[in-house]
Amino acid sequence: MEIQVTKLRELMELFKPVVPKKSAIPITAYIRLSEGKAIATDLETMVIADLPEVEEPMLLPYASLADMLKYVPGNESLKIEVQNKKVSLVWSGGTANYPTEAVQDFPVLPEMPTTTEGTIDGDTLIAAMLAALPYVATDETRPVLSGVTLVLGSPIEVAAGDGFRMSHQVLGLSFPLEAKIILPAHAVRILGHVFAKTPRTPPSSADSLIPIITAKRQLHMALTGENKVRVDFGRTASVVINLIQGTPPEWLKLVPKGEPMLQSQLFAPQLEAAVKRVGSIAKDGKGIVRMVFADGNLTVSATGEDQEISATIDTLNTQGEPGRTALDHKYLLAFLSGKQGIVILSKYEDSSPLVFQYQNSPRVLIMPMFVQWDDEKPTVAEKVEPEPET
Incomplete structure (x- = not known):
């Protein structure tokens, strides 16, 4: 050779x-x-x-x-x-x-029957799966949470969650079979790598350069065997994945419904800077940052042992003031990382997850932290001295 x-x-x-x-x-x-x-x-x-x-x-x-x-x-x-x-x-x-x-x-791939197959916009699908990766569970106690869920059908949905956070995105794509499959996180990274390393195949019937440049990259996806999915990247490469067995959570049921009791539009870099400013003390206080919305402002604060710090920023638009919540500062920073525009924070109930939306990125849910606010602290009863006996 x-x-x-x-x-x-x-x-x-x-x-x-x-x-x-x-x-x-x-x-x-x-x-x-x-x-x-x-x-x-x-x-x-x-x-x-x-x-x-x-x-x-x-x-x-x-x-x-x-x-x-x-x-x-x-x-x-x-x-x-x-x-x-x-x-x-x-x-x-x-x-x-x-x-x-x-x-x-060397292990070989046996001949396997194809259950269903279809062509999918790879640019949209791969990007959505990679965006869901930060939200998969890293432990193996619940295998169904350690991968990215694809809800196939029309439309296709992509979801992932670790029990504290969740990512969900509805794509304008379809697949000829309604099914739910779970791809291991490592396999999703491999798909992203192969997608980046293999050449794009330009459309054969383009009459100018513009359609060639703007054309979406089409992938062929097939459900094969008992529990496998095969993705073909043109004629250059294919990836065959053993899917995670089990039934994924009903992701949509976890998304709060109705009108939010508090909703605020914030400039992501400002919010990120405020959270980082209080981060060192938040680490000493169980990793919690408190967020209070009032008078068009957001005050981000953290308390530790004998320490307290706060930072106040303007909100672009807030409905439902006054309002407040508390979040894990690492989860909040992970969501804000790399974002340069406006994020929308929505709170539905005190015990329900907060919903974050940024442009066309997946909708992200983060469970709130339960804290005792100053006005909730029990008052110390006045000590009553016993009357002296006579």
Whole structure:
């Protein structure tokens, strides 16, 4: 097999997130070449790339090969051969030899029936799933919360939540089957990586440059086997994902209904600066920041042991004043990070989650923190001295 170094280097970069750095199954440290394809897997997600240069089946050690290719000129032609459990690489400026394993030991994807398939706007879908990632649960006590939920049908919805926060977005997309599937968080990151590393296929019937530039990138998605989804990125690559088993929460039922009792429009950078200003003391006070809305202003405050700090900013528009709430400052900062425009905060009930909306980003819900406000503190009863006995 002969291949240009640049092309093989790009293949290594494409496979980077799917090849485990450490694994109890050593075979997953290799990539498989066979039948014009290159394959890498972590046993939960498989990435398949088109590689017509492949002639004979072989396994290549990913880490060793990726490191070696950093120091070989990209325009070199690389000859790769396998013999006696050794893979040899030869180019005009050098050679390299690495141990390999039997090709048949590498896990293969069996033939699986397709339940339903359809074409989807990849620009919209991938961006929405990546935006939901910060809200998935990081522990494994509830597996259904450790991934991103796709509510398929018309329209498609994307949701994620960890029990304290939740992200929900309705997309202007459709899929020919109504179903709910949960993609592991790591698999979503792999989808985003492959989407970024594979070329866009321009529309074949464009009569000018503008439709080519503005065209949405179409992906082919299919539900296959018992619990898998396959996403094809044109003819260059495919990703096959083992879905998380189980039933996701009824996300829409968690969203407050009706008219908010308090709603405020705020400039995100100002709010972020105010929260950061009180952040150090908030950490000493269970991570809580208090937010009080009155007279067109928002006062953000935090209390710690023998410490108190506050910052006041203008609101752009607030309805339902006076009002107040308290939030975990890390969750609030995570939502505000990178936002440069106007955010809308809505409160429906004291015990219901606060709803945040920013432009076309997902709607985010954050559970409030329960605090005792100054006017709720019980008054100290006046001590009554007993009358002396006579």
